[in-house]
Amino acid sequence: MLDLREQLRALQAELLEATREVLLSGRYILGPKVEEFERAAARYLGVAETVAVASGTDALHLALRALGVGPGDEVITTPFSFFATVEAILYAGARPVFADIREDTFNLDPREVKRRLSPRTKAILAVHLFGCPSDMPALLELARRHGLRVLEDCAQAFGATVGEQKVGSLADAGCFSFYPSKNLGGMGDGGLVSTHSAELAERLRLLRNHGSPGGYVHEEVGYNSRLDELQAAVLLVKLRYIEDFNEARRRKAALYRELLADVLSCPVEPQGLRHVYHQFTVKVPRRDQVRECLRRKGIASTVYYPLPLHLQPALRGLGWKEGDFPVAERVARQVLSLPLWPELSEASLREVARGLRQCLKQSS
Ligand SMILES: *Cc1c(COP(=O)(O)O)cnc(C)c1O
Numbered sequence: 285m286l287d288l289r290e291q292l293r294a295l296q297a298e299l300l301e302a303t304r305e306v307l308l309s310g311r312y313i314l315g316p317k318v319e320e321f322e323r324a325a326a327r328y329l330g331v332a333e334t335v336a337v338a339s340g341t342d343a344l345h346l347a348l349r350a351l352g353v354g355p356g357d358e359v360i361t362t363p364f365s366f367f368a369t370v371e372a373i374l375y376a377g378a379r380p381v382f383a384d385i386r387e388d389t390f391n392l393d394p395r396e397v398k399r400r401l402s403p404r405t406k407a408i409l410a411v412h413l414f415g416c417p418s419d420m421p422a423l424l425e426l427a428r429r430h431g432l433r434v435l436e437d438c439a440q441a442f443g444a445t446v447g448e449q450k451v452g453s454l455a456d457a458g459c460f461s462f463y464p465s466k467n468l469g470g471m472g473d474g475g476l477v478s479t480h481s482a483e484l485a486e487r488l489r490l491l492r493n494h495g496s497p498g499g500y501v502h503e504e505v506g507y508n509s510r511l512d513e514l515q516a517a518v519l520l521v522k523l524r525y526i527e528d529f530n531e532a533r534r535r536k537a538a539l540y541r542e543l544l545a546d547v548l549s550c551p552v553e554p555q556g557l558r559h560v561y562h563q564f565t566v567k568v569p570r571r572d573q574v575r576e577c578l579r580r581k582g583i584a585s586t587v588y589y590p591l592p593l594h595l596q597p598a599l600r601g602l603g604w605k606e607g608d609f610p611v612a613e614r615v616a617r618q619v620l621s622l623p624l625w626p627e628l629s630e631a632s633l634r635e636v637a638r639g640l641r642q643c644l645k646q647s648s
Contacts, residue, residue, distance in 0.1 A: 285584045285585075285586050285621075285623050286465055286623070286625050287625065287627070287628075288464065288465075288469070288625070290627040291529075291625075291626065291627055295521060295522070295525070298521045299518060299521050302517040302518065302520065302521050303514055303517055303518065305517065306513045306514050306517045307514075309513070311513055312512055312513045312514065313510055313512055313513065314493070314510055314513075315513045316513075317513045317514075317516035317517045317520065318336050318510070318511055318512075318513060318516040320516070320520060321336060321511070321516040321517075321519050321520050321523070322334045322335065322336055322476075324520060324523055325476060325478070325523065326478065328450070328523065328526070329450045329452045329453050329458070329478050330449060330450050330453045331452065331453045331458070331478045331479060331480055332479070332480050332481070332482060332485075333478070333479050333480070333481070333482060333484075333485035334476050334477065334478045334479075334485075335476065335477045335479075335485050335488040335489055335492065336474070336475070336476050336510070336511035336516065337474075337475045337476065337477065337488075337492050337509045337510065337511060338473060338474065338475060338492075338508075338509040338510060338511060339461065339463070339473045339474065339475045339509070340368060340437075340439040340459060340460060340461020340462070340463060340466075340475040341368040341371060341372060341461075341475070342475055342492075342507070342509040343439075343459035343460060343461065343475035343476055343477045344368065344369065344372030344373075344409070344435070344437060344459045345371075345372040345375045345376060346477065346488055346491045346492060346507065346509060347435055347457040347459050347477045347479075347484075347488070348372060348373065348375075348376040348378065348407070348409075348435065349376050349491060350457070350477075350484050350487040350488050350491060351407065351433045351435070351456055351457065351484065352406075352433075353373075353376050353378050353406050353407050353433070354376060354377045354378060355377040355378065356378075356404065357378040357379070357404060357405075357406035357407070358378065358379045358380075358381045358402060358404045358405045358406060359373045359376075359378050359379070359380055359381065359405075359406060359407045359408070359409050360381045360382075360383050360392075360397050360400050360401070360405060360407070360408045360409070361373065361380055361381070361382060361383070361392070361408070361409040361410075361411070362382065362383065362385055362391065362392045362410075362411050362413070362593075362612070363382040363383075363384070363385070363592040363593045363594045363604075363609045363612040364385050364390055364413065364589065364592055364593070364612040364615060364616065365411045365413060365437065365589070365593060366439070366588075366589065367593065367596065367598075368439075369409065369411055369437050369593070370593045370596075370599065372409075373409065378406065378407075379404075379602075380593075380599075380602070381400050381402070381405070382400070382593065382594050382604065382608070382609055382612075383396040383397040383399065383400045383609075384396040384609040384610065384611045384612055385609075385611050385612050385615065386419075386611070387611050387614075387615065388549075388550055388552045388554075389413075389416050389418075389419075389551075389552060389554060390413045390414065390416070390565070390615060390619075391410070391411065391412065391413055391416060391417075391418040391419065392408075392410055392411070392418055392419070392423065393419075393611070394419055394422035394423055394426060397423065397426060398426055401426075401430060405430065405432060406432065406433060407432055407433035407434065407435060407456075408423055408426070408427055408432055408433070408434050408435070409434075409435045409437060410423055410434065410435070410436055410437065410455070411436075411437040411439075411440075412436065412437065412438055412440060412441035412444055412451050413440060414440055414551070414559075414561070414562050414563040414564075414565050414588070414621075415440050415441045415444055415467065415533075415559050415560035415561045415562035415563065416441070416444070416551065416553075416554075416557065416559040417441065417444050417445070417446045417451050417554075417557045417558075417559070418436075419554075420436075420446050420451075420454045420455065421446070423455075424454065424455065427455075433455075433456045434454075434455035434456055435455060435456060435457050435458075435459060436451055436452055436454060436455050436457070436458045436459065437459055438451045438452045438458045438459060438460045438478075439459065439460060439461035439463075439466060439475075440461075440466065440467070440562035440563070441467070441560055441562065442460055442466065442467045442468040442526060442530075442560070443467060443468070443526050443527065443530045443558075443560050444557070444558055444559060444560045445557070445558040446556065446557055446558075447556055452478040453478060453480070456479065456481070456484070457477050457478065457479045457484065458477065458478040458479070459475065459476075459477055460475055460476040460477075460478070461474070461475050462474035462475060462476070462511075462515065462519055466562065467526070467529060467530060467533070467560055467562050468519065468522055468523060468526050468529075469522070470515040470518050470519050470522075471514070471515065471518050472512075472514075472515055473515075474511045474515045474519065475511070476511070490503060490504065490506055491504075491506040491507055491509070492506065492507060492508075492509045492510055493506060493508075493510060494506045494507070494508060528626070529626040530560045530561075530626075532626035532627070533560060533561040533562075533624060533625070533626055534558075534559070534560065534561060536561070536564070536624050536625075536626075536628055536633055537551070537559070537561040537564050537624060539630065539633055539634075539637075540564055540622065540624070540633065540636075540637060543633075543634065543637040544566070544637055544640065544641070547640075547641060547644055548566050548567075549567065550565070550566060550567055551564065551565055551566070561624055563588055563621040563624065564621060564622045564623075564624040565588065565619050565620065565621045565622075566619070566620055566621075566622065566640075567615065567618040567619055567620075568618060568620050568640075568644060569618065569647070569648070570647045570648075571587070571617060571618050571619070571620055573643075573647040574620065574640070574643045574644060574647050575587070575620060577642075577643035577646055577647060578639055578640065578643055581639045581642075581643070583623075583635070583636050583639045583640075584623050585620050585621060585622055585623070586620075586621045587619060587620060587621070588619065588621050589616060589619075590616060591616060592609060592612040592613055592616050594608055594609055594612075595613070622636055622640070623636055
């Protein structure tokens with residue numbers, strides 16, 4: 285599904301130099317590389333502040349905490365995402381409330397969010413799934429009218445835009461992951477929160493470092509959640525190329541769409557949004573049959589995600605049941621993600637498209 289080796293070969297000299305510098309500096313936690321990376325990321329994203337943390341999951345958890353989300357609060361989010369989205373809400377002590385998604389973008393449907401509002405709703409957590417921005421104008425308007433906080437889960441969407449604005453700059457906080465396979469990937473775990481608020485950033489800096497501004501004085505009980513210097517050095521190198529990586533992903537996606545136009549209805553690119561194709565995800569009938577057919581041809585594919593969050597065994601206690609979110613449930617039965625990464629060769633891509641065509645015909 286993903287081969288990072290070509291990208292690593294191309295960046296080898298720069299990555300070795302950057303990591304060598306850190307190794308020899310003797311500073312590994314909260315040093316100059318993290319500060320430099322935070323400034324560079326803030327400039328790129330168009331926000332006043334970013335705070336680097338240990339993972340995307342922590343970015344979500346700490347941002348929720350810093351925004352004052354806690355016990356007694358409800359957070360509305362999508363049932364169709366990676367599990368960490370809902371874990372973070374539960375870590376914060378709040379109650380996740382799901383709202384169904386749109387069939388075309390796989391993202392939250394603002395009309396469904398509106399239906400799920402209650403007097404306890406405190407925040408909306410929108411996910412830009414597979415690299416496609418959620419309908420932020422509608423969600424922000426809803427939040428404004430009801431006095432809610434809005435968070436963006438940008439783990440799969442570094443560099444995606446809504447109009448001229450980068451995701452992560454549109455709401456109260458943007459939460460990013462640098463897990464190696466993400467569009468901006470490190471060489472281990474890492475995450476970041478972006479915000480326009482200096483106050484929120486200060487709170488996040490406390491939370492990520494045991495609630496301490498330094499000097500072994502602890503203003504609150506926090507966490508150990510810091511990005512390390514080695515990851516920051518790697519990410520600083522890769523950040524210089526993120527536009528190239530994302531443009532390459534978009535060109536590959538355009539070619540898939542061209543080759544498969546007559547057999548596929550998605551992914552769609554809503555007007556005015558820049559989709560960065562963390563995944564190229566199609567919907568196919570008899571998905572499991574199609575996937576098996578591809579496998580026999582030696583073509584990789586993955587199902588992100590086979591089970592919506594409200595049906596996950598770990599969340600049984602929350603009382604959701606089959607039929608509660610029909611669109612998410614239907615989509616989970618049909619989605620199939622095809623290989624797509626910046627260095628994927630055009631020949632391989634054409635082979636995948638040809639294989640998919642054959643498999644669709646065979647399974648019909
Ligand atoms: C990867 C991911 C996360 C979690 O990020 P980690 O860095 O792995 O903790 C959260 N939400 C979504 C949508 C993701 O894809």
